[in-house]
Amino acid sequence: MHDTEYKGINTQIRVAETRLFTRDDFEKMLRAEGLRGALDVLKGTDYYFDEQEVLHTKNFDQFLMTRLQTVYNELFQTTPNSEVIQIYTLRYSYHNLKVLLKQKVKEIDLEHLLIPIGKESISSLRNLVKTEQSEVLDPIMIEAVQLALDDYQTFERIEAIDVFMDTYYYKHIRAIADELDNPTISKVVDVMIDLDNLSTVIRSLNQNKSRSFMHTVLSSSGSIPKQTLIDAADQGKAALSELYLSQPYAKYLNEVFSDSRSDFNPMMIDLIIEEIINELMDEGKYQAFGPMPVVAYIFAVEREITNIRLILVGKDNQINEDIIRERMRPIYGS
Known part of the structure; x- marks a missing residue:
């Protein structure tokens, strides 16, 4: 286009x-x-x-x-x-899938938690969760639901539903960003995934979670390979610092990694994500075309x-x- x-x-x-x-x-x-x-x-x-x-x-x-x-x-x-709009609305669609999946496996009424925002209607999402098939929804979304239900049937881990939906949400917006091929949108998606991964790693380290846990919950759709991030996490704060301070958004992370404490504050990462994206939006809003x-x-x-x-x-x-x-x-x- x-x-x-x-x-x-x-x-x-x-x-x-x-x-x-x-x-x-x-x-x-x-x-x-x-x-x-x-x-x-x-x-x-x-x-x-x-x-x-x-x-x-x-x-x-x-x-x-x-x-x-x-x-x-x-x-x-x-x-x-419409995929431009989906960069934002997909998070509501995947939220709705979380609600519908939990409603199905736990047989409880969670209808009040559904948010009617997104290209995908709630009825089409409901049908996907019910049948595990869809002729109108994206294959990425279909795969996410199928794997989440397969996992629950095997292990009965309700928390795994959130993990599957979160990782496939990022996989989905990465696919959209690649299709749009806009450098600013690609940067925004990189920041969202890379720094959410960093926040997840920080929380995992603070809670003494295993490598296998991190391998499960981290997204592989960012600019930093998941395995590289896990290996750095194993080596501690210095390795994570070296890895992230080589990224284009490194200047925003100096305060995080300069803290003398051995742990991190994941809340700070969430604020930094918004700060970086805000700056990218300030640059992008003046583009004449696109x-x-x-x-x-x-x-x-x-x-x-x-x-x-x-x-x-x-x-x-x-x-x-x-x-x-x-x-x-x-x-x-x-």
């Missing part, structure tokens, strides 16, 4: 960007008097809600996810290649919703605005 085919949608994205929350908008929410005041800031925006109902139920996710679902539905209809303005816009909407949720929960629990501000994700355009 030619990058020029995104010219029309990228023009629409520029218009949509003007409706995104600015730093001033977030500051108004942060300085607002209580939850009601924060909700007042949202009135007249693209977030539609019944104020009295929200004040009563405190169910912020209902209207926030409705907004996100609307954005994705519109983009699926207007973006030349899919990056769309990808950057979705990133901005996802982070906007994360920040709004954080503020509303904080206001509801009377958390100091400075503490909420410290926990917020990067703001688009700031």
Whole structure:
């Protein structure tokens, strides 16, 4: 697909960007008097809600996810290649597969945990879990479900469902990135997988997990071979440091590896992933052609919703605005 085919949608994205929350908008929410005041800031925006109902139920996710679902539905209809949108929506699809698989093997009702976002309808995912076959879903997804169910039938390890879905999720977005052949998207996927693998290794080391455990839970779809990472983990912090500080995103990891303590803080890795991707999105959103303005816009909407949720929960629990501000994700355009 030619990058020029995104010219029309990228023009629409520029218009949509003007409706995104600015730093001033977030500051108004942060300085607002209580939850009601924060909700007042949202009135007249693209977030539609019944104020009295929200004040009563405190169910912020209902209207926030409705907004996100609307954005994705519109983009699926207007973006030349839907796989660009799937870079983000696949995580909801694989989340839904986790829910449906656990619901099947444990025979419990988990319907309330399903999220109706993604190219794959919940009915098609439900049918895949039921029959282990599908004529409409990607073969990667089909294989993931088949292997997860085979493993459960053999070992009855409910936790293995999460492992299979997580590793196949990364395998799936790697396949999409390779198909799109966009250098910025490839970098984003590298960062997501490589640093999530690092976070997993850190947690595994902190919990004294075995090599075989790491071989099972790590993704083989990143830029660093899984076996190389496991071998480095065996040798300790210095070997991991040498391995990761040779990567293109090394400058972000200096603080992690310069810590004099023998262990690591995996939470720091999660924040670094967002910091790196935020910088890549800042670069990509100004590309005149190609899919990056769309990808950057979705990133901005996802982070906007994360920040709004954080503020509303904080206001509801009377958390100091400075503490909420410290926990917020990067703001688009700031």
